[in-house]
Amino acid sequence: DAKTTQPTSMDCAEGRAANLPCNHSTISGNEYVYWYRQIHSQGPQYIIHGLKNNETNEMASLIITEDRKSSTLILPHATLRDTAVYYCIVSGIRSNDYKLSFGAGTTVTVRA
Amino acid sequence: GAGVSQSPSNKVTEKGKDVELRCDPISGHTALYWYRQSLGQGLEFLIYFQGNSAPDKSGLPSDRFSAERTGGSVSTLTIQRTQQEDSAVYLCASSFLDRGNIQYFGAGTRLSVL
Numbered sequence: 001d002a003k004t005t006q007p008t009s010m011d012c013a014e015g016r017a018a019n020l021p022c023n024h025s026t027i028s029g030n031e032y033v034y035w036y037r038q039i040h041s042q043g044p045q046y047i048i049h050g051l052k053n054n055e056t057n058e059m060a061s062l063i064i065t066e067d068r069k070s071s072t073l074i075l076p077h078a079t080l081r082d083t084a085v086y087y088c089i090v091s092g093i094r095s096n097d098y099k100l101s102f103g104a105g106t107t108v109t110v111r112a
Numbered sequence: 113g114a115g116v117s118q119s120p121s122n123k124v125t126e127k128g129k130d131v132e133l134r135c136d137p138i139s140g141h142t143a144l145y146w147y148r149q150s151l152g153q154g155l156e157f158l159i160y161f162q163g164n165s166a167p168d169k170s171g172l173p174s175d176r177f178s179a180e181r182t183g184g185s186v187s188t189l190t191i192q193r194t195q196q197e198d199s200a201v202y203l204c205a206s207s208f209l210d211r212g213n214i215q216y217f218g219a220g221t222r223l224s225v226l
Contacts, residue, residue, distance in 0.1 A: 046215065
């Protein structure tokens with residue numbers, strides 16, 4: 001019952017922006033879009049989340065389309081330490097669905 | 113430390129033995145979650161606590177798995193009569209439900225059942 005679709009992998013050059021797409025065409029009105037990443041052998045790390053407005057924090061920017069059926073995570077200046085598996089997750093705080101359903105994610109490799 | 117702490121970091125056990133995995137969440141976090149990640153697989157939800165009660169146990173794979181949380185803080189995941197297919201990394205996360213439910217994860221316990 002995957003709620004999101006992401007590319008399996010992508011490469012990015014160090015210092016360039018990395019744009020990670022995610023499709024969530026069945027998202028409901030009370031579900032948020034969350035992005036986490038997992039660096040090898042570590043626990044997942046929260047990056048950013050949003051409902052319908054674009055969001056930015058010190059790690060990344062999140063662009064959500066007006067119909068909310070897709071989003072893009074932007075890492076503005078990728079570094080080698082950004083190499084990780086990136087997960088796009090939809091979760092409904094307001095519908096008492098608190099757990100995160102992790103799919104396969106996108107394996108991002110940042111190359112020097 | 114300010115993060116989620118899990119112990120032990122590694123556990124090797126023999127098939128049929130019972131194991132207990134511990135999670136110390138971030139102080140004050142009301143929600144606590146257990147997930148597991150088998151080799152090369154994604155994260156699989158196991159159980160969720162709100163305070164000391166578990167409204168969602170839907171991810172526990174069998175009745176050999178149980179978990180409790182006491183004092184709204186520490187949680188223990190117990191696996192009885194371990195099997196080789198229980199080998200995985202068990203991850204704990206905690207969050208404030210009323211602050212966006214941003215889940216903070218521990219480093220996990222790597223369980224190996226021989």
